[in-house]
Amino acid sequence: MVKQKIVLRFPPHLVEQPTIYHLIKDFDLMVNILRADINPKKEGRLMMELSGEELNYQRAVEWLKEQGLRIMGLEQQIIWRSDRCTHCGACTVICPTEALAFNRPEMTVSFDEYKCVVCELCLKACPARAMETLVENANSR
Amino acid sequence: MRKGLSDPGQVLTKSPRPIFLMTNSVLDDIMFAINNGGGLQLKVNRSIEEINEKIKTGKAVVFTAEEIIEVVKEKGTEEAAATVDVVTTGTFGPMCSSGVFLNVGHPSPRIKLEEVYLNGVPAYSGIAAVDLYLGATALPPEDPANRNYPGDFIYGGGHVIEDLVSGKEIRMEASAYGTDCYPLKKIDTSFRLSEINEATLFNPRNAYQNYNVAVNLGPKTIYTYMGVLKLNMGNANYSSAGQLSPLFNDPLLKTIGIGTRIFLGGGIGYVTWHGTQHNPSAKRADNDTPVSPAATLALIGDLKQMEPRWLRGLSFLGYGATMQVGMGVPIPILNEEIMRYCSVSDEDLKAPVVDYHRGYPYKEGGELALVSYADLKSGSINIKGQKIPTASLSSYAGAREIAATLKEWIETGHFSLTAPSAPLPSLEAGIKLNALPQRDPEQKEVK
Structure with missing residues (x-):
């Protein structure tokens, strides 16, 4: 099991994609949204806690990066x-x-x-x- | 205190006994003191000169106002008074009535400064040609203030003073109407603290003896000089060092007077007068400490020997800019009465809880409750059955460090005590605080 607090930065063109849906459905992760700052056609921020199997978490992070999202540790914010x-x-x-x-x-x-x-x-x-x-x-x- | 700078505080001379001008009020003070002490059989009787002799030889016994509480508990007032020479106090809180007099020197040709901005912050120039006063709460004219509510007030007079003490370059933009003797009409230059003639910190009101505990009874968050106050008494903010606070340890001003040498902004300063809004007549508890804001001090000192650590520019969201001032006063233990005053602890000191939604701004209603500083410092207080988290605006850790620093200065012979040249108004002065008259200017006053 892994439990991580992260910040996702969405480029404007990805703000309207159902990213969280995929994290849950495809990677079997538990998502706890701490704070979201999402506006149409603007860069968005999502602060959340992700937990699940280590392998699934690693794959999800890879997938998020492939989509063009930036991932940062929450504690550096x-x-x-x-x-x-x-x-x-x-x-x-x-x-x-x-x-x-x-x-x-x-x-x-x-x-x-x-x-x-x-x-x-x-x-x-x-x-x-x-x-x-x-x-x-x-x-x- | 910066090394290599001399100050009268470092020169230990036998200070003469205070010479009192026999005005009626001073005579009253003396009579008051005699009458008060008359019935009391004091066993300890120590003079400032004796204390200074001991400081000179490194034999002075000094405790902070926090440490002394246990000492008195253990030994009793009389024995503690017999052994302890000085108790040091300290406080490090926001003090809006602070500022600095500057003499920036003359350019060539000379100028009679009229409109002056230091790093964009206006300074008062209605005194001699290149003399200025920069107040801690002054704001740049382009600051949006509360037009952008709640305003940020990111940079004001207090920040300029902090930058000055830090040795940073300060930009000065100024204009003048020009005269035969002062022809220059415009200047845009910069200077550092070391490059100007004088920088004298002069704070008209510091070191409040007790202060309000602010709460918000209203339905939305408010932004005050007591910090952010959440709705429905979501938090209670206080601002005093309590048991370490200078004027809580000399509640009737029996030792602190005009000319008392103090710790100010990391250097040495002096008490010049009673502070503005000085109200020694405030209601007092049995231990003579006031249960509402009472006495205040006006302070002075050379900014050039101070440290930015103890003069900090502050930005109060929705209120304004100000400055956090570190100051501390040594209290000479002249007798067991003064010792008893210095032994007060947070349990014995009470502050009034005041509503800042309507109560304070509109002068509606009185205090909601009296709470002790021990309760305030525990992290929560109970008002009307509601548990309210507390926070301080004054740094107790800072107060502790100031009292400890002053103690060290005295123990190592770097700081000697002064006898006041005149007392400050206390109970006998019968001071009453006035409200501003609000007359109709059109209406002629009827005599």
Whole structure:
């Protein structure tokens, strides 16, 4: 069994293809969509957790690449700049998944990439702007 | 504190006893102090001079306001007062009423600066020719502000100050009407902090003694200077270091006064005055600490010896730009009364919960509840049976580090204490906060 959180980037011409259907039907994968940002004729993003047999997962990844989709690990999407973080904690009540957590009694902020679902709420809730994203369109929303 | 820069704080001189001008209010202060201490038999009586002598010889006993809690619990107030010389405090929170006076020097020909932008952020020039004041919340005129609600406020005065302290080049675009003595009408140049004459951080209001805990009783998310507040009390944001906060450890301002030398922005600064909106008359608990925002301090210091780490530009979504200021005050343990004040812990300090949907902006209703800083720091509070997650805007980790740094400076003889040259207004001043009169300008005032 394999369980992976990934981000799929769809080029505009693939946005209207039933990609998820094929992942389930042809590769017998379980799909848990965490967040989707899909618009007609524009580049789309899909954050999801895939789980299933190792071999099926590998074949599915190959197939997705052949279709022209870009696959990235979810944990690389949001970056916590610990040098900019002042450890106030303002982000920790905004983060819906406790990826950003407040540690007691140290009274410091920590970031668990694996719990992050790339909702991006922290990007602007952080007054010191210590949270950054690699996703180019995030700031132009 | 940057190495190689001298400051009066590093020169240990025998500080003279404070010379009080015998004005009525100061006389009242002294009478107040005598009357208050009169009934009390104080066994410990230590002077600032004695403390400074011990600092000079590396023998001063110093604890942070967090460490001292256990010490007093263990030894009792009297024994702790007999052994401890100084308690250090700290706070690192957003402080909007902050800014810097600059003298950028004259170009050739000379200029009387009129409209000035530093990295696009306007600075106030209504003082002498090349003197400026740059405020932490100033915004570039082209910032869309809340026209694009909630606005990002990505770069403002606080960010320029952070860049200045970081040693970055600051672009200055300025215009002037031109005079016989100051003929230049336009300049577009850049400078670094080291290249200008003066950069004096002057913060009219810092170090609030206690602050509101903000919640949102409304039906949608709001964006405030207390951070993002989710609907229906989805979160409660507070902003004080609590037990480490300077003015919580000297609630009646018995040691902190005009001229008190402090940690400011990573360097050395001084208390110049009481801060704006100073309200020592606020309601107090039995331990003399206020249960709502009360006293404030005006602070000054040379920006050139400060560090960007402790002066951080902030962007509050939907509110504006500001600056996070790191400051800390040493409290001389003159007697067991001061020791008792310094031993307060988060359990003993209470903050008011205020609604920022209607309560604060429209001055509707009072506080919803009083909660302790111990509860706030635990991660959740209970209001009307609802468990509400809490978050701080002030960095407690930063406050801890400031108090520890100040402790180290004192222990190693790099920082000596000052006796105030005059006290700050406290309870006896009877200060009442005013609201702005809203008169009809067309209507002549009837006397």
